Amino acid sequence: MKTIVFLEHHDSELQKGALGVLSKAASLGGDLTGVLVGAGVRELAAQAGKFGAGRVHVWDDPSVEAPLPQPRVDALATLVEEEGADTVLFAGSVLAADVAAGLAARLDAGLNWDLVDLEARGEELVGKRPALQDTVYVDVGWTSTPRLALFRSGAFDPSAGGGGEAEVREFSAELRDFSTVAAMVEQAHEESSGPALEEADVIVAGGRGLGEPEKFTLVEELAKAFGGAVGATRAVVDAGWYPYAHQIGQTGKTVSPKLYVAVGISGAIQHKVGMQSSSVIVSINKDANAPIFEYSDLAVVGDLHEIVPKLTELVRQKRGA
Amino acid sequence: MKIAVCVKQVPEGNKRLDPATKRLDRSGEGVLNPFDANAVEEALRVKERTGEGEVVVLTMGPPQAADALRKALAMGADRAVHVADERAAGSDLVATSRVLAAALAREEPELVLFGQQSADSDGAVLWAAVAERLERPVISQVAELTVERGRVRGKRQTEFGYDLIEAPLPAVIAVSDAVNEPRYPSLKGIMGAKKKPQEELSLADLGVEAESRTTVLELTEPPGRGEPARAETAEQIIAFLEQKRLL
Structure with a gap:
């Protein structure tokens, strides 16, 4: 060969x-x-x-x-x-x-x-x-x-x-x-503090369950604590809560990090396609019947507004950051 | 300006692979691939902005693919070309691009548009192969398109941000679904679609063969994850991550 x-x-x-x-x-x-x-x-x-x-x-x-x-x-x-x-x-x-x-x-x-x-x-x-x-x-x-x-x-x-x-x-x-006739006129690359989505070992993604766009900071902080990247569902991108460049799913990016943390994501097929080949999937959702639990390794049923800040704190301590 | 839009009919609702042929079962009702509606819409907008021209929709597929063409005609496309040939069933990228390029070459459009992927096979590669065969420049993942004075300018979304790329016409462009919001066909459009010219072609008409270079060997079950572990607190999540050596 x-x-x-x-x-x-x-x-x-x-x-x-x-x-x-x-x-x-x-x-x-x-x-x-x-x-x-x-x-x-x-x-x-x-x-x-x-x-x-x-x-x-x-x-x-x-x-x-x-x-x-x-x-x-x-x-x-x-x-x-x-x-x-x-x-x-x-x-x-x-x-x-x-x-x-x-x-x-x-x-x-x-x-x-x-x-x-x-x-x-x-x-x-x-x-x-x-x-x-x-x-x-x-x-x-x-x-x-x-x-x-x-x-x-x-x-x-x-x-x-x-x-x-x-x-x-x-x-x-x-x-x-x-x-040679197509020419690059301009490249506008986003300044990001973390790794690109496709390259990240850890991705923390947020969905509608966050409740309001401002709550995306919870997702960002957890991602930062892990040294990872931020993802978003189509629903929140469509709603204008987060830029399209972070969309994971059939019409966004397909990712397979070592760890995928889904925060307030119900798990529509459209999203599942983009992330289900992640090595380990941890999902946090208050609805015990959320479809995302069917393809998660750890199902966390509870209030993300309590769990995520606490988790961020603990991850920071563990990683010494 | 003459604009050609390549579209695909995809099965409606639950899709299945036919265990005998290992191909997608296309026997049921079909719809216009939703991502192709963005390409049809963009073609109509370019035509409307320039005030003249023709939008031709083109497909390769089984007889029921005509439904997808009819939807595009109802949206406002002027004419449809359908390459319908049993011998093209199951074509892979090499074969499909050869047939489509031959059909496009007959039309000599200044602009060829594609949608960003097909909803059934998740293919997102066809346009670059067609552009290669037509020997035209290609810009893909275009979230914003301008066409003026014989040039196209596309804002391409990549993993790293946006690239602005310019090319002379004739060119091949694949638009993303962020490029526009496709219109719904009006009642008048739906009624009028039947009267618009629809041409059916065979491979012999195009003088090409659809010879694939890839093959489907076997269908297997995807690996399952099994029952998830359960947790309720941040501490339990940490314990799980440590056990998995992720911290």
Whole structure:
């Protein structure tokens, strides 16, 4: 197996999701390399070695600085051919989804997406994709190579194995005319004190049960105590209590942190889809019949206005913050 | 300006996978994929703002997918194209994008619009594949769209905030459901929809094959969480988190 993993980066950091996919790929064996495209990214490449990449193909150039998908399709198509790769893996993101789909069309290669796992059965690869609001798992395969896979964000934790620094190999590709006509005019990135939702180990999310928008501070404080990120349900985003960028669910983000704390969230299907692959789910709700308890690991029936501030205090003490 | 909107019919209500074909059972009533209604709405708004043009809705799917087209026509689209071919059933991304791109190439629209995902298969990747085949620029997850003087400008929402991206027409755009609030078809619109031109095409008409590169092997039960542990106080939550080594 000859695998290439797309290494997405942001703010001079390799993204956790991509490193998770790299770690997973390392566990499957074979020749494993990463690809890094951007400007000023060369220094990041070596780090990928710890997560299993023997080599990283780097295209470090101002012409590919903006995080736009089509130049990256050109880059990957060139690499797949040069390297004779049979497998290309992506950690799910807005950018990676467009790169993966564009590459699938360019190479006429099968793309399975929203995968939560991948296993090798002999020479074959089998992906696992949750379907129909995650009520059924579908095992999916490929009928030709290269095989492309896009994983659900947070599907795998990065695990730094024994590898040292990855060897850096510079490359470039010819850009197609239509790949270069879209241009980044402006990037307005939110200043956030905590980690991005998709990258956070802990997410504390709030719903209607908070009662009023001001009570979102309870959620924010608990998230801060954990060093985590804040999530919100569609209902509270629609009501204008919290920005859309924090929405978790079918029409928002899909997350799978180590710990998901649901505060005053009833657990509509729309929300469940976005968070149910979290490792541990703790739900706090005064209604003992709230559907969210059906897919929680810890069901806390009680008044969130009493429990959450107390919990925040205790978490602060434990974490020494 | 000619605008094409790619739409999909999704099953209404409870969805099931057919154990025999391992495909989604599409035999029941269908509706317009709700996310595609945002794309139809945006197309209508662009047409209304510029005061001229044509909105063509396009789908690939079984005979009942015509219901989704009719809804889009009732909202105000001018014309519908339906690629209906048994041989395209179960198409994956590679096959679907090939067929749609062929149908779009016939229309030569200046703007192609998609919704942000399909409500049945949660697919959110098709537009980039179609743009690649048409060799056009693509902007996805667009929460605000402006079209003027031969250019499109889209505000794309990403994990990190907003990107403002500009591209010349012709272009392919996928809008998010934050872009607008779709209108309801008026009674007049519903009555008029039946009279609007609706064309049906086969793969032979388009001169393409729908050859998939992925396959569904098996359906399995998702892992269950079992009965949750219970707690009532903050102290009990802490004890649970410590036991799970999360603190």
